[in-house]
Structures are given as C-alpha cells and as structure tokens.
Amino acid sequence: MTxxxxxxxxxxxxxxxDIDTALQHVAPDVVCDAPAGRITGIAEFRAFIEPFSRLLTGSHLHGAFGDDTTSVLFYDTATRPVPHAPGAEHHTVTDGRITHVRIVFDRVPFEAARAAAR
Incomplete structure (x- = not known):
C-alpha cells in the first residue's frame, strides 16, 4: 500500500x-500531535480517537494527497454536539503503518457545545 x-x-x-480495523494501519509506537498535546503509543491513540468516533454522525472527505511516505487528508465531520467540524491530518507512513499523525481541527465549536450543555 502507498x-x-x-x-x-x-x-x-x-x-x-471501526477502531480495531483503523488501528491495523497504525504502528504500535505511533506519535500523534493534536491540539490537546502529544499522544504516544497505540493505547493512548485509541483512547484519543475512540470517544470521538462514538460522537460521529457523518463525515465528508474533501481531499487526500500523498507520496511515498506521507499523506494529507482534509475532511469535515458531523457529530452530535457539533454539526460541522473541519479537520486535517498529516500522516507519516513507514512499512505500511502510520507512525506519526498531526491533527488540526477547530476546538472552539466543541468547547462552546460543552459550555451550552452545562
């Protein structure tokens, strides 16, 4: 796979x-840089992405580009608390597994939804 x-x-x-299938494409020692900080290892990465996947009601991939070792995805997600949440990810891939993830997304709509729920 490229x-x-x-x-x-x-x-x-x-x-x-489908987190189990998703993580088959991730290296055990993955490093993820996200707006909340650095996440290391597949267990921490699972704990980071799994709760978000349970909030999802839809997604749309706007663009995806890559070369031999890297890729960039730009997408929108719809979640129960936030109907429109754009995001982007840069992946480094080694031997068919994602070894580094950099995620960019706007946290403000999620913080506003949490504050409104209080």
Whole structure:
C-alpha cells in the first residue's frame, strides 16, 4: 500500500467507528500531535480517537494527497454536539503503518457545545 492508501484505509475505518480495523494501519509506537498535546503509543491513540468516533454522525472527505511516505487528508465531520467540524491530518507512513499523525481541527465549536450543555 502507498502512504495515501494506508491513510485512507485508516480514515474510512475510523470514520465508520471501526477502531480495531483503523488501528491495523497504525504502528504500535505511533506519535500523534493534536491540539490537546502529544499522544504516544497505540493505547493512548485509541483512547484519543475512540470517544470521538462514538460522537460521529457523518463525515465528508474533501481531499487526500500523498507520496511515498506521507499523506494529507482534509475532511469535515458531523457529530452530535457539533454539526460541522473541519479537520486535517498529516500522516507519516513507514512499512505500511502510520507512525506519526498531526491533527488540526477547530476546538472552539466543541468547547462552546460543552459550555451550552452545562
């Protein structure tokens, strides 16, 4: 698989809520840099992505680009608390597994939804 194919397989499974399949495309020692900080290892990464997958009601992939070792995905998600949440990910892929993830998304709508729920 190319880096882009690996990332797309991960993304499709994650957005469908199939975390076990998604993590088959992730290295055990993955490093993820997200707005909340650095996450290391597959157990911490699972704990980070799994709760979000349970909130998802839909997603739309706007674009995906890659080369031999990296890929970039740009997408929108719809969740129960926030109907429109754009995000982007940059993946580094080594030997068919994602080894580094950098996630960019706007946390403000999620913080506003949490504050409104109080």
């Amino acid at each position: 880096a882009l194919e690996t990332s797309l397989a991960f993304h499709r499974a994650w957005m469908a809520g």
